[in-house]
Amino acid sequence: MLKMTFARKVIAAAACAAALIAPAQAEEKTYRLKLAETWPTNFGTFSEPAREMAKLAEEMSNGRLQITIDTANKHKSPLGVFDMVRAGQYDLGHSASYYWKGKVPNTLYFTTMPFGMTAVEQYGWFYYGGGMELMQKVYEPLGLISVPGGNTGVQMGGWFRKEINSVEDLQGLKMRIPGFAGEVLAKLGASPTNIPPGELYTSLERGTIDALEWIGPAMDLRMGFHKIAPYYYTGWHEPATELQFLINKRTMDKLPEDLQKILLTAMKVSAYDMTINSHHVSAENWVTMTDEYPNIQVKSFPPEVMGAIKQANDELLEEAAAADPLAKEILTSQADYLKQIRVWTDIADRAYLNSMAE
Template sequence: MKKKLFELPSPEKHIAFSPDKLIRTPIRKTLFALLALFTLLFASQLHAEPRYQWRLAMSWPEGTPMLHNAAKRFAENVVKMSGGRMQIIVDAPGRHKAPLGIFDFVRTGAYEMGHTASYYYKGKDPATTFFTTTPFGLTPTEMNAWYYYGGGLELLHKVYARHNIVAFPAGNTHIQMGGWFRNEINSLDDLKGLKMRIPGHAGEVVERVGMKPVSVPPGELYTALERRTIDAVEWVGPANDEKMGFQKIAPYYYTGWHEPGAELHLFINKKKFYALPDDLQTIIALAAKEASFDMLSESFYRNALAWESMRKEHGINIRTFPDDVLDAFKQSNEELLLQAAGRSTLAQEVIQSQQAFLAKARKWSQITEHNYLELR
């Protein structure tokens, strides 16, 4: 519809058939005044209907299930809802070469937008970490309740405003699995010295209890696990893990504790966002929220289906870490949260806000989700 507006012949074209040749003063003056007026009216309308050609850099390679889809559907929905006034080109790391450089791309305005996860940017600002996920923290439903009603979104805006970025939650992977282990873990002792691919805050948690978190590029993970260069690996969940093939070489699949619903984020250059007309701002905010919601549904759906097929085709032993391991992880996590809070007032504010809500949410999830899944 908006497209039609721009396909109309421009006023200049019509003026081009040379009114001068036909008209004399003072009629010419009047006519010119009229033409000027109409041109002004058109110009003000054109001003009121700018086109935006924006670019979005995402952290995910083309074709990554869920992650890539969330960024693409966000862009498509903005285009549709704006009637084509805003176009968004989505670039994958294959083009921009910096999967973890989205923060800087958007901050500097090299890209107007980015799709990434807040916790990749701990080095830029420690307060960014827990907007994605906290071990033993909020489930996706609880996380959304916190973001939209418990003050989370305001804190997110407060933290990112300092970096010239407007951030929105824009995708959730649902509860992630605890990873693949070649050997069964029966006690805390079995973890000592174990080499595991587990990045970020969770990597620090396991390191404190004697494990050795290691960094291995995704393309080399299968071989590393097969050749026992590493003993364990956590990736995402069945839909993503199945493609990596871990189920063929590691018989134990552990339930999750460290990423109970990792939230991804849309970053937008702050100045450019606030220069947009109000309707486009709302369209972007809602399309991001829809992407967050939709990716959670897609993650649940694909993982449920992949888990069914994986179970049928492979002898997978599903395990939950024993109590002494979990207790050690919990204690280590709490110590690290205290450290993080000590390093940054804003990080402290985020952690305290989440923990305060968790104290209430925990009891409600227990008598709803937990009880219901128990009795169903």
């Protein structure tokens, strides 16, 4: 059963109020939309945003918006959500933008970037720093609208069968790691690949891959990776992993203006709720993990490895910016915003945490 979060309580109250003042001549037609998820059935924190969004949209529209959700178990194409929504097979999708880098390279910048912004910083960039406009500049020519769909926060660096002590240990390493981070590790000699969520455990168990990164305690513990790969590394590659609601633009254009606003509001609220819940569940699961699974060895990559990763990342950013004017515009916007907002993060969050540690 969908939990009644505080956010949903607030929106439900607003929906009731809106219903009382709605004009009598309001359009009564019911719009039925279909949404495809990348995630399999009952997939923890990732399964909640789409369901919460659909429930909120129905409540706020007095039933005029009805959204049916198909998991990857139903449509059988977890990494095909982009194509299915673009073709109109589905009206909506819930996935992650960097999964589409092989189709449209500039989509990968809107999930997260190595050594980039934290979740709060990145939301600032999206909604107040020009990020949303740049994202639509990428997606609108494709007949799509992309909307932030919930953030995991800083992700862990992954599960490894063997300890990473040097850059040489990355040579030939078969690792599930998507996005720009996969390109970074490839530059250092690793063999990155992307695998649908439902196949991760089996791939690790069978030795198809040597390591994988997934999310963090909020999602990792239930996957059982620790049974196979006991080395759990802290993160660098995804400091603010934003999921994505995809909307077929033709579908959006057919909706009345009030339902368009309701749909976008429901998406924004459910994304916010997932971000909070992910942090909460990670904290809970970290306690469980450390108490019940003492075999897990939490590690950070050695300075030599981190230095090589950072250098490779910087070189690839320069190459991407030089190769494509739009990529340069996006990356410059992100870098400029990070430079500005990180000053305040250092003065506020970092200084506070350092003070508490002392």
